[in-house]
Amino acid sequence: xxxxxxxxxxxxxxxxxxxxxxxxxxxxxxxxxxxxxxxxxxxxxxxxxxxxxxxxxxxxxxxxxxxxxxxxxxxxxxxxxxxxxxxxxxxxxxxxxxxxxxxxxxxxxxxxxxxxxxxxxxxxxxxxxxxxxxxxxxxxxxxxxxxxxxxxxxxxxxxxxxxxxxxxxxxxxxxxxxxxxxxxxxxxxxxxxxxxxxxxxxxxxxxxxxxxxxxxxxxxxxxxxxxxxxxxxxxxxxxxxxxxxxxxxxxxxxxxxxxxxxxxxxxxxxxxxxxxxxxxxxxxxxxxxxxxxxxxxxxxxxxxxxxxxxxxxxxxxxxxxxxxxxxxxxxxxxxxxxxxxxxxxxxxxxxxxxxxxxxxxxxxxxxxxxxxxxxxxxxxxxxxxxxxxxxxxxxxxxxxxxxxxxxxxxxxxxxxxxxxxxxxxxxxx
Amino acid sequence: xxxxxxxxxxxxxxxxxxxxxxxxxxxxxxxxxxxxxxxxxxxxxxxxxxxxxxxxxxxxxxxxxxxxxxxxxxxxxxxxxxxxxxxxxxxxxxxxxxxxxxxxxxxxxxxxxxxxxxxxxxxxxxxxxxxxxxxxxxxxxxxxxxxxxxxxxxxxxxxxxxxxxxxxxxxxxxxxxxxxxxxxxxxxxxxxxxxxxxxxxxxxxxxxxxxxxxxxxxxxxxxxxxxxxxxxxxxxxxxxxxxxxxxxxxxxxxxxxxxxxxxxxxxxxxxxxxxxxxxxxxxxxxxxxxxxxxxxxxxxxxxxxxxxxxxxxxxxxxxxxxxxxxxxxxxxxxxxxxxxxxxxxxxxxxxxxxxxxxxxxxxxxxxxxxxxxxxxxxxxxxxxxxxxxxxxxxxxxxxxxxxxxxxxxxxxxxxxxxxxxxxxxxxxx
Numbered sequence: 001x002x003x004x005x006x007x008x009x010x011x012x013x014x015x016x017x018x019x020x021x022x023x024x025x026x027x028x029x030x031x032x033x034x035x036x037x038x039x040x041x042x043x044x045x046x047x048x049x050x051x052x053x054x055x056x057x058x059x060x061x062x063x064x065x066x067x068x069x070x071x072x073x074x075x076x077x078x079x080x081x082x083x084x085x086x087x088x089x090x091x092x093x094x095x096x097x098x099x100x101x102x103x104x105x106x107x108x109x110x111x112x113x114x115x116x117x118x119x120x121x122x123x124x125x126x127x128x129x130x131x132x133x134x135x136x137x138x139x140x141x142x143x144x145x146x147x148x149x150x151x152x153x154x155x156x157x158x159x160x161x162x163x164x165x166x167x168x169x170x171x172x173x174x175x176x177x178x179x180x181x182x183x184x185x186x187x188x189x190x191x192x193x194x195x196x197x198x199x200x201x202x203x204x205x206x207x208x209x210x211x212x213x214x215x216x217x218x219x220x221x222x223x224x225x226x227x228x229x230x231x232x233x234x235x236x237x238x239x240x241x242x243x244x245x246x247x248x249x250x251x252x253x254x255x256x257x258x259x260x261x262x263x264x265x266x267x268x269x270x271x272x273x274x275x276x277x278x279x280x281x282x283x284x285x286x287x288x289x290x291x292x293x294x295x296x297x298x299x300x301x302x303x304x305x306x307x308x309x310x311x312x313x314x315x316x317x318x319x320x321x322x323x324x325x326x327x328x329x330x331x332x333x334x335x336x337x338x339x340x341x342x343x344x345x346x347x348x349x350x351x352x353x354x355x356x357x358x359x360x361x362x363x364x365x366x367x368x369x370x371x372x373x374x375x376x377x378x379x380x381x382x383x384x385x386x387x388x389x390x391x392x393x394x395x396x397x398x399x400x401x402x403x404x405x406x407x408x409x410x411x412x413x414x415x416x417x418x419x420x421x422x423x424x425x426x427x428x429x
Numbered sequence: 430x431x432x433x434x435x436x437x438x439x440x441x442x443x444x445x446x447x448x449x450x451x452x453x454x455x456x457x458x459x460x461x462x463x464x465x466x467x468x469x470x471x472x473x474x475x476x477x478x479x480x481x482x483x484x485x486x487x488x489x490x491x492x493x494x495x496x497x498x499x500x501x502x503x504x505x506x507x508x509x510x511x512x513x514x515x516x517x518x519x520x521x522x523x524x525x526x527x528x529x530x531x532x533x534x535x536x537x538x539x540x541x542x543x544x545x546x547x548x549x550x551x552x553x554x555x556x557x558x559x560x561x562x563x564x565x566x567x568x569x570x571x572x573x574x575x576x577x578x579x580x581x582x583x584x585x586x587x588x589x590x591x592x593x594x595x596x597x598x599x600x601x602x603x604x605x606x607x608x609x610x611x612x613x614x615x616x617x618x619x620x621x622x623x624x625x626x627x628x629x630x631x632x633x634x635x636x637x638x639x640x641x642x643x644x645x646x647x648x649x650x651x652x653x654x655x656x657x658x659x660x661x662x663x664x665x666x667x668x669x670x671x672x673x674x675x676x677x678x679x680x681x682x683x684x685x686x687x688x689x690x691x692x693x694x695x696x697x698x699x700x701x702x703x704x705x706x707x708x709x710x711x712x713x714x715x716x717x718x719x720x721x722x723x724x725x726x727x728x729x730x731x732x733x734x735x736x737x738x739x740x741x742x743x744x745x746x747x748x749x750x751x752x753x754x755x756x757x758x759x760x761x762x763x764x765x766x767x768x769x770x771x772x773x774x775x776x777x778x779x780x781x782x783x784x785x786x787x788x789x790x791x792x793x794x795x796x797x798x799x800x801x802x803x804x805x806x807x808x809x810x811x812x813x814x815x816x817x818x819x820x821x822x823x824x825x826x827x828x829x830x831x832x833x834x835x836x837x838x839x840x841x842x843x844x845x846x847x848x849x850x851x852x853x854x855x856x857x858x
Contacts, residue, residue, distance in 0.1 A: 110649025175829040194669025202654030220539025225631030240623025
């Protein structure tokens with residue numbers, strides 16, 4: 001069932017409903033976005049317990065969250081090496097006006113060079129080890145002649161004077177052995193895995209992935225690919241949330257659509273709960289009639305609360321047979337906003353994956369209004385001139401507008417109107 | 430072999446090298462970033478040919494690029510429905526001061542309601558179809574009494590007057606049947622797939638995925654997990670690029686590390702080329718000696734050019750036995766910048782996947798210098814106050830700094846210095 005804007009602080013009392021079911025409403029005040037996020041952290045934190053980590057090869061670590069700090073076993077670079085193709089020299093032995101030096105055997109990358117003798121310069125390739133006795137590199141284009149001589153003949157080269165350390169990458173200048181390479185909880189993307197590989201590390205300890213049971217509810221919902229009877233809508237939520245969860249690194253178990261029959265939902269959850277780490281439902285959590293998720297779970301380990309947020313206000317949270325449970329509202333946009341506000345950032349915080357959303361400041365391309373007592377989350381397109389244009393209105397059924405957005409736009413509690421040019425916080429999707 | 434800053438327009442002529450190999454250098458001027466990107470587009474565009482698309486189920490379409498425009502087969506919403514839990518009324522029949530109406534049978538979501546008779550109001554749930562004869566919804570909390578009556582008893586309710594269309598989501602207000610839902614080339618993320626599902630679509634035509642052969646070259650490179658002999662470095666590039674490519678949707682075939690022996694590299698490429706769509710090598714493309722990729726491919730379908738970019742200036746481009754080939758320089762940061770500047774955006778443009786990088790404007794947290802005749806790409810951390818802090822220096826070996834960055838910072842040609850507070854273009858990684 002979709003999100004229903006709920007009058008702040010004065011909910012109607014217990015009402016009869018047509019099916020004879022009970023229409024319960026809480027007589028509670030709304031909780032803040034931060035309070036609800038904290039509650040989700042507390043719900044999921046036990047899943048971070050010891051034993052829920054695993055060692056994996058680097059190749060299998062892409063997109064995972066690091067469970068232990070990694071200390072550098074070697075320095076980067078592991079040895080002083082040349083930043084240029086040039087001549088390795090002893091800078092202290094070079095007179096101010098430059099010097100004519102004898103050309104030693106060339107030093108390719110990967111080789112152990114002989115020590116540099118006084119009066120000599122060694123041709124050296126980028127990345128090759130600086131010979132003992134040398135402390136600087138003169139780029140080949142500054143030499144006279146400005147090329148490497150034939151190594152089969154004895155040659156000399158004129159080189160200008162240079163300062164110690166010039167064009168030398170010193171040992172550990174990127175990272176010294178023993179220093180922290182990556183902190184616990186780091187998201188392992190290409191750059192982080194590349195760093196680990198560069199340190200010689202070929203496996204790593206990561207948090208185990210979580211499996212989530214995803215249940216779409218509602219008599220009005222039918223799966224895509226089927227005929228659409230009058231009054232029904234296609235199941236957009238299931239695909240939307242499954243995709244968002246898979247992108248975030250979760251393994252998703254989808255069920256068939258649950259009808260508004262409490263007994264059926266109860267049986268469906270009971271048959272699957274023991275094999276998953278988390279249950280997420282969509283629909284059936286608000287103040288209306290036929291709120292099947294609420295009917296099954298309320299008072300049995302789950303609370304149904306109203307978060308001061310638009311859309312996505314009605315939220316369920318708790319456990320079902322000991323398994324953590326989150327109940328999102330039924331409109332597609334409310335579902336995605338619930339996921340982005342409450343589940344995704346908590347996964348990032350607790351398990352290091354997915355990567356945190358990037359938050360930027362942008363200027364509104366046009367004004368907006370917002371309920372002052374709610375945190376409003378709008379959808380928008382961030383443009384590279386630093387402006388953000390809202391896509392669609394406040395309404396939480398606008399999937400086409402969502403599909404044309406690349407950002408969530410935050411209007412915090414306390415603001416009821418913003419004008420063109422006002423700065424807002426934007427999360428990049 | 431790593432990137433070597435090359436003197437603009439006056440390269441040294443043919444030099445002898447220690448192994449007796451030839452040290453070729455082009456006597457060409459640098460090409461611009463845009464020119465090189467266009468060349469990569471031309472190289473890869475034939476891979477978009479007809480027949481290189483496939484129909485896949487929505488579930489398998491996550492992260493793929495749409496090969497055909499999708500037109501909405503139904504409207505969203507498919508029927509006028511209620512945005513609230515409330516009472517459906519005929520607004521034209523409501524006097525200004527409100528009216529006492531008889532309460533009809535309730536309308537749950539998913540049901541086909543009976544037409545609304547004059548003098549009646551129908552309890553209606555969010556998402557439920559607006560009955561024929563009704564054109565507006567009064568929220569339940571504005572009714573007197575402010576709850577739904579027991580449907581088993583005859584009741585009346587007092588409702589205020591309301592304007593036509595109030596709290597009604599009209600047919601097609603999100604998207605009308607026959608309109609374009611998604612354009613050709615759209616990246617299919619959660620929102621796009623959610624929209625397709627909402628339209629009842631359960632499969633879609635996407636571009637076929639590409640397979641890339643990834644070859645790290647260099648006598649100095651050893652794989653992580655092995656002992657590190659003096660003068661050698663671990664293979665960071667392989668893991669870095671493989672991970673970046675997999676994130677971008679490519680299937681990656683890794684080979685063993687190729688040494689600086691041209692015959693060995695030639696044989697390695699020849700044994701694998703026919704089974705891949707693209708070959709990418711790292712190292713061996715610059716102006717130095719021992720440039721194995723250059724030695725094997727130059728004059729046999731590939732050009733070795735210098736792009737006016739720092740890092741990542743030396744680039745190879747062309748074909749090997751008819752298979753598109755890109756040769757990236759050997760330093761890790763140069764590799765990643767090459768991928769982000771030349772391969773990733775071209776894949777997005779041609780095949781709709783990966784998603785385009787978000788480009789934002791940010792203020793520099795401190796000054797920088799840049800070679801005026803090159804496009805400089807620095808690594809940085811974008812902070813949510815709108816500033817970007819550079820991580821590490823210009824040097825292209827700084828993997829630890831890269832692993833601590835979340836952004837690429839662009840300093841275009843023509844700028845040699847920027848100061849704190851200057852605005853720059855930033856790509857979010």
